Amino acid sequence: MIMSRTLRASGAAAGLSILLFPLYWMVISSVTPDARLFDAPTLIPRTVVLDHYRALFGGRDFWTPIRNSLIVAGATTGLSVGLGALCAYALARLQFRGRSLMLAFVLAISMFPQISIVSPLYLLLRELRLINTYPGLVLPYLTFAMPLTIWLLVGFFRQLPAEVEEAALMDGATRVRTLREIILPLAWPGLATTAILTFLYCWNEFLFALSFTLGPERHTVPVAIALFRGQYQVPWGEILAGAVVATVPVAVIVLIAQRRIIAGLTAGAVKG
């Protein structure tokens, strides 16, 4: 009994350490002086310096990419959840012709490999003079954020008891009022999960951000980090410090909301 419990615990510990080791290595490398980076590796850092972080925010102005990322990911999430909620409610509840076709279409769109739409989107955005602007990132981001949002929310809305909505209609509330006062408050865990997942996707997105921005004033965090690399040298320390800074907010959000996210990811799986 005790044996099996220790076995299980050590198994979990082993698995966890495999998962966490790269993160750990990222953190300790980010506080190791450049000169030591390629020495014989040690698990416990012998000297801890914050040079890389200082360089990140002093020398490079890492605040700009962070601000860009927050604006783009935040705006995309807001728009996506706001519009997606209306759309998902209609798809989940209202009777209209071609509903399942539309839902399948939404799914199909999210199946497009990003790389396949980069060129057409680039041309489109150039025509619209949106290259290197925030809308120029938010709009393309919606192409993958909206299908994700809609699919998750349709699942959540379908789980809500239809009779509660009907009760609100019978009470005299319009569809919009029912959505606002009854459905959205009830679907709040689903909305939060969806918002977090959408935010994460946007925060991590690289290809569109690289393709549709021109200068450092519009680069998002992943792009900025990737472009640290100069012609003759790769500033590993700063790259890793940047990675730590980019990971922390995400990790905090996920840890706070982990229960809801798990519920959100499995929602719709149980109920067909």
Place this chain on the structure above:
Amino acid sequence: MASIALDHVDKTYPNGHVAARDLNLVIGHGELLVLVGPSGSGKSTVLRLIAGLEGPTSGRILIDGEDVTAVPPERRDLAMVFQSYALYPHKSVRENLAFGLQVRKVPASDIRERVQRVAATLGIESFLDRKPAQLSGGQRQRVALGRAIVREPRAFLLDEPLSNLDPLLRVDTRTELVLLHRRLGATMVHVTHDQEEAMTLGTRVAVMRDGRLEQVGTPLEIFQRPVNVFVATFFGSPAMNLWRCRWTRTATGIHLASGGLAVDLAGAGGTGWNQDTVLAGVRPHDISLVPHGDAEAVGRVEVVEPLGATSVLHVRIGHGSARAIRVVVPADLAPVVNAEVAIRLRHDRVYLFDEPTGVAIMRS
């Protein structure tokens, strides 16, 4: 208060299921009409059609003579009590009651007063600030009722509101509903699958089967003059006994014979004597145990089901061929199992039905 009318209403669901076939029904001002039928008979669909939650495939729905077929539910000013109660789980009881009034932009002071008054009537004042999840089934049921009453709607639609209550509470609440209906004088449509509930509640009862209205009438009319076998067996507990009988005319009426049963009935008027055989029905309460000399049939008691004041006997007539006859007798007169008993029917309570169609044959 309002009158509600269905005018040639049909409802076919997209999957091909026909839930309502050419329904015509008028529900008068202040009437409590009970829609009753087995599950799948379309009674809930009728309620949802009146509510506007479903649209008819064809036909019209009228409220106070005005065609509301195309009017959405939120503008019909009807209140509905759902089987699951469908309370707003994130709102307190007070907010649940107030929601329909807030939507109608009733001033806040009026809302407070009306909610208070209805809560007092239903005895739910003490938990006005609780959430539905913290209430028992009976309390939730009251809140659902209160949410409907507080609105003072044109009519109430009740979809099996008692079916989730335990039996004792159900009977109490049933009585309260009757009193409530009398006090409000409101038009109510009540859906149930429970024939006893239908009999006790309704000023009129509408019996449905397979999307059709089989019979509409007062509870006693339906009990005493069922139009067909379905209605006859659906009402009454235990259910009516049925025998297939050969019949012959006699000088004074007709003679029915079936297995070990032989009955002479006076009068054979009416129509419907098309076949050689008819179905004869007698309710278990209308059969009595008699001395052997007066017997219309003799049988052996197979099962005795004591119900307290009465007992239900299952009497096998003849040699195992026919179904056992159910007879209700006072418990203290119940014979023992395997006893031989002689039975006699109450002749004025014998129902005859045409054999293949099940339509009642009215003997004058």
